[in-house]
Amino acid sequence: MPPKVDLNKCDGCQAQDEPLCEQVCPGNLMTLGENAKAYCRELRDCWDCMSCTKVCPKGAIDTRVPYQLGYHGASLTPMMGTNSVTWTCVDLNGNVERFRVKTRGRYGE
Amino acid sequence: MAYQPPKDPQEIPVEEVSCGLLIIGGGNAGCFAAVEARKLSPEMDIVIMEKAHISRSGATAAGMDAINTYIPPGKTPEDLVRWSRSQVGGGPIREDLALTNAQELNQAVDDLEDWGLPIVRDDEGNIKYRGGWDISIRGEALKPIMAEKAIETGARVYNRVVATNLLMDGEKCVGAMGFGLRDGKFYVFRAKATIVATGGACGLYKSYTADSTTSHHQTWMCPFNVGTGYAMGIRQGAEMTSMEQRWVATRTKDFCGPVDTISVGYRSAMINGRGEKILEKHYAHLGGDKAPRYIRANAPMDEWLAGRGPTFVDTTHLSDEEAKELKIDYLCERPSFVLFLASRNHDVTKEPIEIYGSDPYIVGGHTQSGYWVDVERMTTIPGLFAAGETAGGNPNKFVGGCAAEGKLATRGALKYMQAVTLPPLDQARMKAQIEAEKARVFSPLMKGAEFDGVSPVEMEERMQRLMDEYAGGTSQFYRTNEERLDYALRHLAMLKSQIGLLHAGDLHGLMLAHEVIDRLDVAEVLCHHLKHRRETRWPGWQTRSDFPEADPALDCFVETVRDPLTGEIKSFTRPYEQVVPGDRFKPTLDGKF
Missing domain, CATH: 1.20.58.100 (Fumarate reductase/succinate dehydrogenase flavoprotein-like, C-terminal domain)
Incomplete structure (x- = not known):
């Protein structure tokens, strides 16, 4: 499920040695292009773990389902908080579902 | 600027690193190994060699929605061994390893909760069980939580260094070698003891979604875990056990995601194309829905083979609220499954979720393929210890068990290294090897x-x-x-x-x-x-x-050793020894499933 980078939003994490998506990708797939924007060097090799999508400070990386497996137009967007993540999922009909999920700290507190 | 490959090996910079304990692989077992080493030895010089970045590497990169084993009140480590043994059809399993692991298990899970991992609890504050042994977690941050604790030990973490071979001193392992994925350096790590915790092997087999899709890696196991930890030992003549016990699992179809989340967590039966409950109809004598894992994995594929596919887990009884809870579980482990459902407008309360068999994996934290180890978790190569997916003989470890094994391997390694002196790297034979x-x-x-x-x-x-x-x-x-x-x-x-x-x-x-x-x-x-x-x-x-x-x-273990000089592989057997009493095929002493 390859990541798609919005070139208008990606700023290459400015002057950092490596953009955050490149730092975290477990498959070493995200890297900077000559245009100083991030891209996935081999779409077929992505595991769809969404680590890049979660870590991007600009919200520039969208995780896509390959068309051979799922139809075009759905989205799943994380908004990372300190101890929780809020996910927004939109299906093909535009139905929106939102989920707030705890990520750290004792459950129920 | 485009990358310029070196033209001559002499151009490649070499970095030599010496340490006490080398941990290859900063994952689940590796992080726990580092924390245990610091706890036992404030002076220990710990190095972690990590192929990716420790914050999001390996099998738990996307998160985790459950810890499959945590011993509930009233049950014992022996009970867990009985259950584990029955899950693999009576074994044979290494009960010495299973029992010592079970005795450490709950403490390792408690550590995770202390470190900030949310474990789902009921209104009274008691841990909520999903099935007989497994508990739900909110594990989106499981990997960064473990990584932070490993970093806090002061261990030197070498991110983006790919391990390629062990460093040997005769028959003994004295570290490892590899290359830097970012700096192009050749690394030589010299260590008194080495723990190999690189995870399992995915991608030996073709995934059925791999043809003509942009998703060659639509696999359940992390595709970046390629079996390097096994391969490095195999090349030096380490004894491997039970590699034939491959992990094949029932997974959601076209998106190779976990199914226990649905079938165990939401009591959704596996059904075939005719709507028949597969396990109840054909496998009642083996425990039905609680049949051994390999039966549950193989059953849907047998339905396809018999012409009764497709196969599903029936989620149509779920309420809207339960369906939402189910999606939250996936968001904690494989969030893109929720996107996959949306990309098919799939309402799980109206349509069941299709399932199919996964590609086979070699994962000694799930089944029992891996290094033959002694009870200290030392492999047959002195100085080389194994933990997590790389250590064989002891199935059903999962997250908690791999964590516990990381600790056990460190204890073994620390004992071993007291008697070790390291050869200088400028010695002629070491130089030639390097x-x-x-x-x-x-x-x-x-x-x-x-x-x-x-x-x-x-x-x-x-x-x-x-x-x-x-x-x-x-x-x-x-x-x-x-x-x-x-x-x-x-x-x-x-x-x-x-x-x-x-x-x-x-x-x-x-x-x-x-x-x-x-x-x-x-x-x-x-x-x-x-x-x-x-x-x-x-x-x-x-x-x-x-x-x-x-x-x-x-009814014994199948073993192999590859001759490092000739490459010839010899196979042989080792006997099974029952340590924990009871009927091997039953998960409990009273014989109930």
């Missing part, structure tokens, strides 16, 4: 632009289709036989004879080249294990169509 490895490692980068060779992807795809069709992959409903295994071994030998043709244009390509080299070594050993077990003991995990029944004479 130079030879450096030349081997960088060879695919130094072929030149005009070289007419083989790309790592070409070789990987050839191997994956070979293994799928001849060594019991998904397309063959996991079945193989003597002739097919011989065919697989012949072609694996041909692939290995062409390793010298692999070429890479950059360091990422170099990593891919070594990944396929490592996978070939693991695949070859796996075929020898499958050949030795001339019976069918765990249908699906290990199915021999030429020997469809279990043979009592093979």
Whole structure:
């Protein structure tokens, strides 16, 4: 499920040695292009773990389902908080579902 | 600027690092190994070698929605061993390992909660069980939580360093070698003791979604775990156990995601195309929905084979609220499954979720393939310890058990290293070893632009289709036989004879080249294990169509050792020893499922 980078939003994490998506990708797939924007060097090799999508400070990386497996137009967007993540999922009909999920700290507190 | 590969090995910078404890792989077991080392030894010099970045590497990169084993009040470590043994059809399992692991298990899970992992609790604050042994977590941040604790130990973490071989002093392991994925350096780590915790092997077999999709890696196991930890030991003559007990699991179809989340967590039965409950109808005598894991994994594929597919887990009884909870579980482990459902407008309360068999994996934290280790978790190579997916003989470890084993391996390693003195790296024989490895490692980068060779992807795809069709992959409903295994071994030998043709244009390509080299070594050993077990003991995990029944004479462990000089692989057996009393085929003392 390859990541798609919005070139208008990606700023290459400015002057950092490596953009955050490149730092975290477990498959070493995200890297900077000559245009100083991030891209996935081999779409077929992505595991769809969404680590890049979660870590991007600009919200520039969208995780896509390959068309051979799922139809075009759905989205799943994380908004990372300190101890929780809020996910927004939109299906093909535009139905929106939102989920707030705890990520750290004792459950129920 | 485009990457310029080195033209001469002399150009490649070498970085030598000496330490007390070297941990190869900063994952679940590796992080716990580091924390335990610091706890036991404030002075210990700990180094972690990590192929990716420790914050989001390996199998738990996307998160986790459950810890599959946590001993509930009223049950004992022995009870857990009985359950684990029954899940693999009575074993044989290494009960000495299983029991020592079970005794450490709950503390390791408690550590995780203390470190900030949310474990789901009921209104009274009690841990909520999903099934008999498994508990739900909100594990989106499981990996960064473990990584932070490992970093807090003061361990030196070398991110983006790809391990390629062990550093040997005669018969002893004294560290490891590898290359830097970012800096292009050759690394030599010299250590008094080494723990290999690199995870399992994915991608030996073709995934059924791999054809003509942009999703070659639509696999359940992390595709970046390629079996390097096994391969490094195999090449030095380490004894491997039970490699034939492959992990094949029922997974959601077209998106290879977990199914226990749905079937156990939401009591959703597996059904076939006719709407029949598969386990209740055909496997009631083996426990029905609580049948051993390999039965549950193989059953849906047998339905397809019998012409009764497709197969589903029936979620149509779920309320909207339960469906939302189900999606939250996935968001914690494989969030993109929720996107997959949305991309098909799939309402799980109206339509069941389709399931299918996964591609086979070698994962000693789930089934029991891996290094033969002693109770201190030392492999047959002195100085080399194994933990997590790499350590064999003890299935059903999962997250908690791999964490516990990381601690146990560290304790073993610390005891061992008291008597060790390290050879200086400038000694002639060490130098020769290091130079030879450096030349081997960088060879695919130094072929030149005009070289007419083989790309790592070409070789990987050839191997994956070979293994799928001849060594019991998904397309063959996991079945193989003597002739097919011989065919697989012949072609694996041909692939290995062409390793010298692999070429890479950059360091990422170099990593891919070594990944396929490592996978070939693991695949070859796996075929020898499958050949030795001339019976069918765990249908699906290990199915021999030429020997469809279990043979009592093979109620033992199948082992292999590869001769480091000749490359010849010898297989043999080791006896099973029952440590925990009770009927091996039943999960409880009273015989109830």
